Amino acid sequence: xxxxxxxxxxxxxxxxxxxxxxxxxxxxxxxxxxxxxxxxxxxxxxxxxxxxxxxxxxxxxxxxxxxxxxxxxxxxxxxxxxxxxxxxxxxxxxxxxxxxxxxxxxxxxxxxxxxxxxxxxxxxxxxxxxxxxxxxxxxxxxxxxxxxxxxxxxxxxxxxxxxxxxxxxxxxxxxxxxxxxxxxxxxxxxxxxxxxxxxxxxxxxxxxxxxxxxxxxxxxxxxxx
Amino acid sequence: xxxxxxxxxxxxxxxxxxxxxxxxxxxxxxxxxxxxxxxxxxxxxxxxxxxxxxxxxxxxxxxxxxxxxxxxxxxxxxxxxxxxxxxxxxxxxxxxxxxxxxxxxxxxxxxxxxxxxxxxxxxxxxxxxxxxxxxxxxxxxxxxxxxxxxxxxxxxxxxxxxxxxxxxxxxxxxxxxxxxxxxxxxxxxxxxxxxxxxxxxxxxxxxxxxxxxxxxxxxxxxxxx
DNA sequence: CACCCCTCTCAGCTGGTTCTCAGCACGGAC
DNA sequence: GTCCGTGCTGAGAACCAGCTGAGAGGGGTG
Numbered sequence: 001x002x003x004x005x006x007x008x009x010x011x012x013x014x015x016x017x018x019x020x021x022x023x024x025x026x027x028x029x030x031x032x033x034x035x036x037x038x039x040x041x042x043x044x045x046x047x048x049x050x051x052x053x054x055x056x057x058x059x060x061x062x063x064x065x066x067x068x069x070x071x072x073x074x075x076x077x078x079x080x081x082x083x084x085x086x087x088x089x090x091x092x093x094x095x096x097x098x099x100x101x102x103x104x105x106x107x108x109x110x111x112x113x114x115x116x117x118x119x120x121x122x123x124x125x126x127x128x129x130x131x132x133x134x135x136x137x138x139x140x141x142x143x144x145x146x147x148x149x150x151x152x153x154x155x156x157x158x159x160x161x162x163x164x165x166x167x168x169x170x171x172x173x174x175x176x177x178x179x180x181x182x183x184x185x186x187x188x189x190x191x192x193x194x195x196x197x198x199x200x201x202x203x204x205x206x207x208x209x210x211x212x213x214x215x216x217x218x219x220x221x222x223x224x225x
Numbered sequence: 226x227x228x229x230x231x232x233x234x235x236x237x238x239x240x241x242x243x244x245x246x247x248x249x250x251x252x253x254x255x256x257x258x259x260x261x262x263x264x265x266x267x268x269x270x271x272x273x274x275x276x277x278x279x280x281x282x283x284x285x286x287x288x289x290x291x292x293x294x295x296x297x298x299x300x301x302x303x304x305x306x307x308x309x310x311x312x313x314x315x316x317x318x319x320x321x322x323x324x325x326x327x328x329x330x331x332x333x334x335x336x337x338x339x340x341x342x343x344x345x346x347x348x349x350x351x352x353x354x355x356x357x358x359x360x361x362x363x364x365x366x367x368x369x370x371x372x373x374x375x376x377x378x379x380x381x382x383x384x385x386x387x388x389x390x391x392x393x394x395x396x397x398x399x400x401x402x403x404x405x406x407x408x409x410x411x412x413x414x415x416x417x418x419x420x421x422x423x424x425x426x427x428x429x430x431x432x433x434x435x436x437x438x439x440x441x442x443x444x445x446x447x448x449x450x
Numbered sequence: 451c452a453c454c455c456c457t458c459t460c461a462g463c464t465g466g467t468t469c470t471c472a473g474c475a476c477g478g479a480c
Numbered sequence: 481g482t483c484c485g486t487g488c489t490g491a492g493a494a495c496c497a498g499c500t501g502a503g504a505g506g507g508g509t510g
């Protein structure tokens with residue numbers, strides 16, 4: 001069972017890592033938010049221990065980004081007790097548990113075990129952006145009351161955009177995530193499919209959910225469009 | 226519904242596997258205690274049939290280890306009638322039922338069905354979707370008032386689809402759950418059986434319960450159809 | 451042994467889906 | 481306004497997923 005520890009205080013990080021290894025966990029350590037996010041995205045961890053106060057990107061930020069990218073690995077947040085950061089916010093963002101520093105080591109281990117056992121919650125079956133709804137389990141899509149007839153590829157593309165609603169998603173990311181990691185064909189395929197989508201989900205309803213971000217990619221406004 | 230059979234007598238194992246497949250179960254076979262334990266831990270089985278006398282690790286051992294690792298899949302133990310091993314011990318260790326060899330095949334099937342039903346509370350004895358009704362214990366199916374004559378395989382397929390009513394069930398999942406974990410044959414078998422089902426449960430009634438989700442699999446609409 | 455039923459394989463067909471390509475439109479820089 | 485780069489779109493080709501009929505193989509039954 002692998003654990004990712006994202007913590008900038010080197011001493012604490014090392015101590016936690018050593019202790020967890022002794023308990024039989026495999027441990028990865030990241031010293032700042034950016035590398036922490038990378039490691040977390042690469043996946044394979046049963047639990048993530050995430051400090052809130054971090055150089056680079058805060059723990060909040062990392063957590064938000066993770067969930068936005070559909071990564072549902074359980075996260076245990078670490079806070080200093082000075083209360084500058086609100087743990088409630090973290091839980092809102094999708095943290096699964098938290099500990100206030102300093103903490104007894106055994107408590108950390110127990111909480112991690114509990115989180116790991118509980119496992120990663122199912123990814124939400126439903127994506128909602130304004131009156132656009134995707135049911136990923138049923139593979140159905142609606143604009144308001146109207147069901148949309150999307151092909152598999154169109155559905156996958158829309159799913160990815162809605163999963164990162166509010167973000168400008170680079171065309172390269174769409175290519176590698178919706179198509180293939182090493183897609184060899186014409187990258188223009190993304191534009192073609194964006195066109196298909198707009199004709200199905202926007203034009204008939206006089207809407208403009210999918211914005212073009214010139215030179216970057218596309219964005220679905222979190223507030224809807 | 227997947228069954229794991231842990232049995233070292235190759236003839237018996239093969240006979241049981243064949244018989245269970247004919248009854249519509251997906252069957253995994255392990256020939257000794259060690260691989261049996263591995264398979265069991267990998268999960269996904271509704272029931273485990275476990276011989277006591279095994280090379281490698283005894284059935285006792287495997288059972289103890291399973292329960293120690295918090296795996297609660299129902300287990301049916303097989304014993305030779307010479308009484309060298311005490312079935313009471315097995316029940317103490319957390320076995321759920323037992324059979325003394327030799328046993329009538331129909332008894333095995335009945336016990337397995339009972340265990341599977343009892344074992345997972347979320348698998349009800351009766352599945353209802355609109356006017357489609359499956360009695361999984363009695364192995365009977367109706368559309369409205371009309372009883373349907375389904376073969377074992379057709380029944381298993383319909384059971385799985387109805388158990389996930391509303392979801393688009395991937396073809397790969399159907400293959401591994403209704404057929405076999407490592408089904409080697411032509412995956413087209415799923416389409417063939419979907420065709421059989423439609424001819425029995427839909428066409429005669431002018432209905433369309435089973436929708437094709439192109440590029441994914443099949444779906445039975447929770448609201449019926 | 452003959453027959454029937456069930457399971458599964460195979461190959462042909464169909465139409466929707468995916469993708470390529472080429473030309474056009476548009477935005478931004480100067 | 482002109483030019484260049486980027487994005488949009490229609491047409492059509494290639495492909496492939498899914499459906500079906502035919503039939504082989506095997507087990508069980510009379």
